[in-house]
Amino acid sequence: MTQRANGSVVVRHEVGMHARPSVKLTQLAKSFAAKIDLGASADGPWIDAKSIVKVMRTRTPKDAVLHIRAEGADATSAVRALIELIERDFELET
């Protein structure tokens, strides 16, 4: 069954969505079947969360709100997992 899900999260990492966090985010996004998009606002414009080139192009700075929407069988868990990753600060600290 096709699900739709969305959510938003504040990027807390010191330099925002930089190279390493973006790699982790796209790799996690690719582990889901759902189509996943990121947007700077709740109304888009939306970009493909599975593309590192596009994620880096957003130049999301620290403290920016990132909106996530997904569509597909595992949309709900995809949005939850991405928000968790960003909230955990990309696990860059252990």
Added chain:
Amino acid sequence: MIRLAGTAAAPGLASGRLVRLAAVERAARRHGTPEEERAALTTAVAAARDALAALAERNPGEEASGILAFQIELLQEGELPGIAYEAIAKGGTAEAAWQAALEAEIVDYESSTFPYFRARASDLRDLRERVLEALFGSGNEPIPAGAIVAADDLAPSRFLATDWDGGGIVLRRGSATSHVAILARSRGVPMLVGIDTARLNGHREALLDAEEGVLILDPDARERSEFERRRAAHAARLAEEAVHLARDATTASGERVRVLINIAGPDDLAAVDPAHTDGVGLMRTEFMFHGREQLPGEEEQYRAYRRVVEWAQDRPVTIRTLDAGGDKPVPGLTLEGESNPFLGVRGVRLSLRRPEVLGVQLRALARAAVAGPLKIMVPMVTTPDEFARCRALLVHAAAELDAKGIPARRPPLGMMVEVPVAALEIERFDADFYSIGSNDLIQYLNAVSRDAAELAALGRPSSGLWRLIRAICEHGRRTRREVTLCGDLASDPRAVPALLECGLRALSVVPSAIASVKAAVARQETRA
């Protein structure tokens, strides 16, 4: 002999043969049909990806693998090759199509207002060259071991493929935030940026001093021996500091001095081993309030505070309540248009005008205190009444949580001593501990703004400051209250003797100064 000034991007000193890297010259490549060009590019991208993966395997470690993972990911996905394939379909050659696709991306990165993203342009240049190399089957000459390498810019992957062994790096472009600078720091390779590399023509030998930010070309004997002296002194200092980093700080007379750290948020802890510290002497909380639409909630604050307490593993953590105002405005909270914000509604003055905001913070702190020895510090206290009101709010917050059955503890409440009138009559303040904020205390004592570069000489510590600190320490000793100093002064090894002399036995420093401050403590005699 020529001396060129540059900006240090990685510390240290190096000397050696000067090697200038020239741009690669490529032989012509035979062009085929669009299908053949597309296939050639596909093969080159795959080869470049494999080469990067092999390089990543040879260079384990957080920094290197993270940087390479970014480049591998860029080649892994179809986005950039896709742009090039479109150009090839329109009749372009593989190399021109790839260069154009990358160039557009590089220009975009270079025009970013964020220095971090601008610095990423060099990763893309690196990627562009690597694929072109695979396409033409010819690449860069390897860099000889131990050389002082001068170039416009240096690709991270080329850095990783080089044996640095005592060498160094001099770049015209680049910055301290570039990936190659991060790598150079993590591998201990001295590096300068902002050097006009065109002026290096015809020179053979160089001394690179990233401590002083100079490059010396074709040095004479005197210059050479002076450099060796500096290099030996630097090595001795590093060795001495390394010995002290993991040790407890103890004076030459055997007295224990606690060295804690100042942090601006949990992010600052990533590179610090808690065992090298005696805890966190100052955690600022402004980071949570900046650049956002709404103020942080209790849950978010609680989680941030708890992370720091857990990091410290039973060492004390002192967290300062919001110190907004002054040079740290928070939209929607601090007053706008104050003519003199440093003397305006800042620190506790603001918190007491917005008790609901302070209440959320105190509740979050009381909850986090369950996880370990957390202490709360109030900034900018001027009168005993202000402090008493904060204490009442903390008692109230703890009672509220208790009534709801939420686990919480009432942490010790201390004051930051930074207003001269409070420092002068410290005994009127019934705080559980005192922490001297020397930056503001000096600015208010000397009536010299912290940002007035022209008055830097007037803004130095005075005998009046030492006298005040001595009196605060004396009061702390008499009443068995802890006294710490958490301003910039504590991080300056040259100031350590005077601070110990005043009676301070706890210093809270920036994380990068832990070893140098401990070493300075160890050199100092104290009378117990």
